[in-house]
Amino acid sequence: MTLGLINANPVVHAKKERVARTEDPHGDDAVDPLEIYDILFEFFLSVLSEESITVDDKLGRILITFTPTIQHCSMATVIGLCLRVKLKHCFPPHYKVDIKVSPGSHANEESVNKQLNDKERVAAALENPNLRQLVDECLYSSEL
Amino acid sequence: MEFVDGRFELREIQKLEGHTDRVWSLAWNPATGVAGIPSVFASCSGDKTVRIWEQSHPAASWECKAVLEETHTRTVRSCAWSPSGKFLATGSFDATIAIWENVGGDFECVSTLEGHENEVKSVSWNASGTLLATCGRDKTVWIWEVLPGNEFECAAVLQGHTQDVKMVQWHPTVDVLFSCSYDNSIKIWADEGDDDDFVCVQTLDEPSNGHTSTVWALSFNSSGDKMVTCSDDLTLKIWGTDLERMHSGDGYAPWRHLCTIAGYHDRTIFSVHWSREGIIASGAADDAIRFFVEDNEKDGLVDGPKYKLLLKEEKAHEMDVNSVQWSPGEKRLLASASDDGTIKIWELASVPY
Numbered sequence: 113m114t115l116g117l118i119n120a121n122p123v124v125h126a127k128k129e130r131v132a133r134t135e136d137p138h139g140d141d142a143v144d145p146l147e148i149y150d151i152l153f154e155f156f157l158s159v160l161s162e163e164s165i166t167v168d169d170k171l172g173r174i175l176i177t178f179t180p181t182i183q184h185c186s187m188a189t190v191i192g193l194c195l196r197v198k199l200k201h202c203f204p205p206h207y208k209v210d211i212k213v214s215p216g217s218h219a220n221e222e223s224v225n226k227q228l229n230d231k232e233r234v235a236a237a238l239e240n241p242n243l244r245q246l247v248d249e250c251l252y253s254s255e256l
Numbered sequence: 257m258e259f260v261d262g263r264f265e266l267r268e269i270q271k272l273e274g275h276t277d278r279v280w281s282l283a284w285n286p287a288t289g290v291a292g293i294p295s296v297f298a299s300c301s302g303d304k305t306v307r308i309w310e311q312s313h314p315a316a317s318w319e320c321k322a323v324l325e326e327t328h329t330r331t332v333r334s335c336a337w338s339p340s341g342k343f344l345a346t347g348s349f350d351a352t353i354a355i356w357e358n359v360g361g362d363f364e365c366v367s368t369l370e371g372h373e374n375e376v377k378s379v380s381w382n383a384s385g386t387l388l389a390t391c392g393r394d395k396t397v398w399i400w401e402v403l404p405g406n407e408f409e410c411a412a413v414l415q416g417h418t419q420d421v422k423m424v425q426w427h428p429t430v431d432v433l434f435s436c437s438y439d440n441s442i443k444i445w446a447d448e449g450d451d452d453d454f455v456c457v458q459t460l461d462e463p464s465n466g467h468t469s470t471v472w473a474l475s476f477n478s479s480g481d482k483m484v485t486c487s488d489d490l491t492l493k494i495w496g497t498d499l500e501r502m503h504s505g506d507g508y509a510p511w512r513h514l515c516t517i518a519g520y521h522d523r524t525i526f527s528v529h530w531s532r533e534g535i536i537a538s539g540a541a542d543d544a545i546r547f548f549v550e551d552n553e554k555d556g557l558v559d560g561p562k563y564k565l566l567l568k569e570e571k572a573h574e575m576d577v578n579s580v581q582w583s584p585g586e587k588r589l590l591a592s593a594s595d596d597g598t599i600k601i602w603e604l605a606s607v608p609y
Contacts, residue, residue, distance in 0.1 A: 205574075205575060205595075205596075206543075206574050206575055206596075208523065208541070226438075226469070226470070230438065230470065230488075231541075231576070232333075232377070232422070233393075233420075233438075235278075235302060235331060235349075236331070236349050236374075236375050236393065239330050239331060239349055
């Protein structure tokens, strides 16, 4: 099972031009939302917009909201899992990551959000060999 | 006990490393830590193992005495000692429950309980050690009867929750079972007749002033007439019952909401534990441990009891605190388990003015 089978004709968005930054406004150690966007952009072209990432460096918190490409997209929870795994590999472990679908973007918004942020269910899902394989495939294919 | 005039500080006694993944839960052996017996506790982890930590003498530090591995094939989510301290039950995401017997300091897996469809999330022994309750993602609560020869017979499969069941806990004195769930409710199960059938006798949900998101854990005060629950809705709730009525006749009396402790936590509260002397400890996803006590400086009993924050340990761990458990001994010792893979032992000490 691959993502291609679920959404065979995705809308492909052009990569946005970035505003060139001459200096980092947060200082050296701060996490820049643009950095996170770069990490995730490669990975799900059509599900994230730059505005949907907020970072609180002081508290070490990251909030990602994404828009599933289809309202009833059964892959929303898998996409959420992929985002979580991807971010886990890129940021210090003490960062708290919250992942949500954008308001109004999914038929079962509340239940998807609840599931994506229940760490026990996330841990169990990632121990499930089939789901784990799916997540790994998503992450691997996005890195090609 | 009066806490209002006291000053307290939390001292970190020891930090225990060994688990290679998040530590989900821990349990003190109730037969240790008292009468000069060095204290023992078990911890379980995403690394699929259970560790037994022991003091060599009552004043010594804790050391890992045993690693129980190669039995569970996935995360070990929960562990609980039988009241005698002889058996340890462990529940795992591999859908099984293992029963370990302490034979002269060595732990042998003497039984494996199968029946849950998928992840087992919690295990609890009743006060006499004759019944074991388990629950999991399959939305069911199971009651197992403990038979001679390390046999366990399924006595009931309780259906009622509409989502996965996060925790089961027996009442400390009466054989009434409590379960809390991802469906935001707490259910109370009791055997009302002579037919040995447990049925749901009460549901504490949103219309009964209950929680508005996942209920992760619950704990009773020492006498068993009050219960505290913690939730993803960032509150603790205190519930009360009529203990005399509970002890007479049918063993069940209704529980009602007494008060809500809100405004202190800003991420999910995973664990709550009530000490014998009345201090509520909470462990949350904001890495902090908090302590609450009943506030006696109030205007009569009209509004019911109120609770106040006694102390907050901001950075208790580097990551989420998954479990807080008071030790059974005389000292105010608390153990905490975290996503950072460590366990910490704390002492809540009085500070003289």
